[in-house]
Amino acid sequence: MRTLYHFPLQPQSRKMRLLLGEKHVECDFVIERPWERREAFLRINPASETPVLVEDGGLAIIGDYAIEEYLEEICPEPAMIGRTIQERAEIRRLVQWFDGKFQREVTQHTLDEKITKRLTGRGQPDSTAIRAGKVNVAVHLAYITWLIDRRNWLGGAELSLADLAAAAHLSAIDYVGDVPWDDHPTAKEWYARLKSRPSFRPLLADHLPGTQPPPHYADLDF
Amino acid sequence: MRTLYHFPLQPQSRKMRLLLGEKHVECDFVIERPWERREAFLRINPASETPVLVEDGGLAIIGDYAIEEYLEEICPEPAMIGRTIQERAEIRRLVQWFDGKFQREVTQHTLDEKITKRLTGRGQPDSTAIRAGKVNVAVHLAYITWLIDRRNWLGGAELSLADLAAAAHLSAIDYVGDVPWDDHPTAKEWYARLKSRPSFRPLLADHLPGTQPPPHYADLDF
Numbered sequence: 001m002r003t004l005y006h007f008p009l010q011p012q013s014r015k016m017r018l019l020l021g022e023k024h025v026e027c028d029f030v031i032e033r034p035w036e037r038r039e040a041f042l043r044i045n046p047a048s049e050t051p052v053l054v055e056d057g058g059l060a061i062i063g064d065y066a067i068e069e070y071l072e073e074i075c076p077e078p079a080m081i082g083r084t085i086q087e088r089a090e091i092r093r094l095v096q097w098f099d100g101k102f103q104r105e106v107t108q109h110t111l112d113e114k115i116t117k118r119l120t121g122r123g124q125p126d127s128t129a130i131r132a133g134k135v136n137v138a139v140h141l142a143y144i145t146w147l148i149d150r151r152n153w154l155g156g157a158e159l160s161l162a163d164l165a166a167a168a169h170l171s172a173i174d175y176v177g178d179v180p181w182d183d184h185p186t187a188k189e190w191y192a193r194l195k196s197r198p199s200f201r202p203l204l205a206d207h208l209p210g211t212q213p214p215p216h217y218a219d220l221d222f
Numbered sequence: 223m224r225t226l227y228h229f230p231l232q233p234q235s236r237k238m239r240l241l242l243g244e245k246h247v248e249c250d251f252v253i254e255r256p257w258e259r260r261e262a263f264l265r266i267n268p269a270s271e272t273p274v275l276v277e278d279g280g281l282a283i284i285g286d287y288a289i290e291e292y293l294e295e296i297c298p299e300p301a302m303i304g305r306t307i308q309e310r311a312e313i314r315r316l317v318q319w320f321d322g323k324f325q326r327e328v329t330q331h332t333l334d335e336k337i338t339k340r341l342t343g344r345g346q347p348d349s350t351a352i353r354a355g356k357v358n359v360a361v362h363l364a365y366i367t368w369l370i371d372r373r374n375w376l377g378g379a380e381l382s383l384a385d386l387a388a389a390a391h392l393s394a395i396d397y398v399g400d401v402p403w404d405d406h407p408t409a410k411e412w413y414a415r416l417k418s419r420p421s422f423r424p425l426l427a428d429h430l431p432g433t434q435p436p437p438h439y440a441d442l443d444f
Contacts, residue, residue: 046365047323059308063322065287066314073307085295086281092288100285101269143268 005032005041005052008206009115009175011107012064012099014168016051019068019161021199023075027053029202035120064099068161080161091155094162102140102169109133114176115211134178141184148190167194171203177214181222188222196220227254227263227274230428231337231397233329234286234321236390238273241290241383243421245297249275251424257342286321290383302383313377316384324362324391331355336398337433356400363406370412389416393425399436403444410444418442 004020004027006013020027032041034048045052045062053061053070061070072081082088110133113125144166147154155162170191173179181188194200204218216222226242226249228235242249254263256270267274267284275283275292283292294303304310332355335347366388369376377384392413395401403410416422426440438444 047319049323059311061311062315063318065318066311069291069314070307070311073310085292088295089281089283089288089292092291093284096285096287097269101271 001026001028002056003028003030003054005030005044005050005054007032007034007050008203009111009172009208010050011103011111011165011168011172013051014171014203015099015161015164016053016064016067017202018164018168018199019071019080021202022078022080022159022164022197023071025071025075033119068095079158080164082155082160087156087160091160091162094155095165098162098165098169102166105136106133106140106173107169109136110178111172111176114178115208130178133173134180137173137179138183141180141187144190145184145186148186154190163190163194167191167200171195171200174217175206175208175211175213177217181216192220192222195222223248223250224278225250225252225276227252227266227272227276229254229256229272230425231333231394231430232272233325233333233387233390233394235273236394236425237321237383237386238275238286238289239424240386240390240421241293241302243424244300244302244381244386244419245293247293247297255341290317301380302386304377304382309378309382313382313384316377317387320384320387320391324388327358328355328362328395329391331358332395332400333398336400337430352400355395356402359395359401360405363402363409366412367406367408370408376412385412385416389413389422393417393422396439397428397430397433397435399439403438414442414444417444 109129331351
């Protein structure tokens with residue numbers, strides 16, 4: 001059986017778990033705490049970063065960029081990176097939007113301050129950063145609203161990796177309680193559709209010792 | 223004619239210029255200063271980020287992730303993201319290494335402190351960050367040495383996008399004079415091979431007003 005090495009609250013790991021679920025790819029899951037620099041994991045990935053997918057034969061696919069393109073190639077159905085050249089460009093644009101822009105403007109300010117700093121012993125959360133994250137997340141929810149007013153899913157008519165990337169980040173931020181869903185009903189409706197998919201269930205069951213997600217985190221009718 | 227909107231010292235823009243050159247794709251180039259949030263550019267890319275490739279018919283391919291995969295699809299020769307599934311995974315791993323890990327550990331500490339902060343009016347360079355960047359770049363040059371001791375190019379036997387991503391970052395750092403080439407002769411030999419390719423020439427001619435790259439920057443025999 002193939003194995004995904006992941007860290008549950010890392011958005012890039014969550015994106016891979018959602019993608020494996022949507023493609024119905026069977027997989028074992030191993031939780032890796034990359035900052036511990038476990039020797040056996042470093043031998044697989046010298047960058048000591050999750051996610052890493054290891055195939056039965058030992059082939060290691062390292063990093064979310066390599067894994068998502070690999071899975072699309074070996075399991076093309078359902079297509080998650082589009083069917084036309086235009087769709088693929090639009091979906092990849094949005095994946096980079098969330099893993100780049102959203103990561104810098106929200107995830108780093110929110111999740112990294114509230115959770116990652118404590119886990120990795122890098123000091124106290126910076127309340128200025130957390131406030132900036134709260135301001136910024138509203139801008140991204142407004143952009144999701146703008147897209148969903150025009151399309152069924154973020155990347156177009158079909159569910160795609162763009163939705164999974166966005167939901168991976170937002171679900172991690174939601175775990176620390178910083179998503180103002182009620183101010184953004186269209187984005188909330190889109191997220192509720194994703195949250196009710198079977199691929200999402202394992203994420204809603206995640207629990208990081210010493211933390212408590214808000215009650216609505218795992219509630220499908222939030 | 224297609225047009226690439228780019229910022230000359232941004233590594234992701236440089237990677238695209240190198241890729242267009244290696245694939246012999248004809249292109250016009252427009253320098254964009256994304257932080258100015260030019261209205262016509264925002265209409266193309268609401269993220270106001272370079273690089274963006276606009277085709278004759280108006281199709282906009284936004285972001286380096288979308289553009290590199292698009293160019294590989296429309297101009298498959300020479301292949302720059304590998305010919306086998308293993309090669310593709312390895313090349314994408316290394317592209318993410320440089321655009322992720324190297325970017326956070328070196329580029330942000332060096333180029334962003336010395337150049338981007340001044341351009342965007344975000345204050346004075348942080349000398350602690352610049353020192354950290356100098357320590358970190360040596361670790362990455364050692365990793366390049368380790369790879370080149372085992373392979374002809376970073377991603378395998380053939381030149382690939384992995385080399386272009388690495389050289390895009392290193393050339394931008396080299397512009398501000400922070401690459402200790404003489405301590406890393408194997409990495410230097412690899413970089414000299416890249417630097418002498420026709421695709422590299424336009425990068426060596428870049429000049430940002432108010433800055434002066436070190437004399438060796440554009441010297442092929444450095």
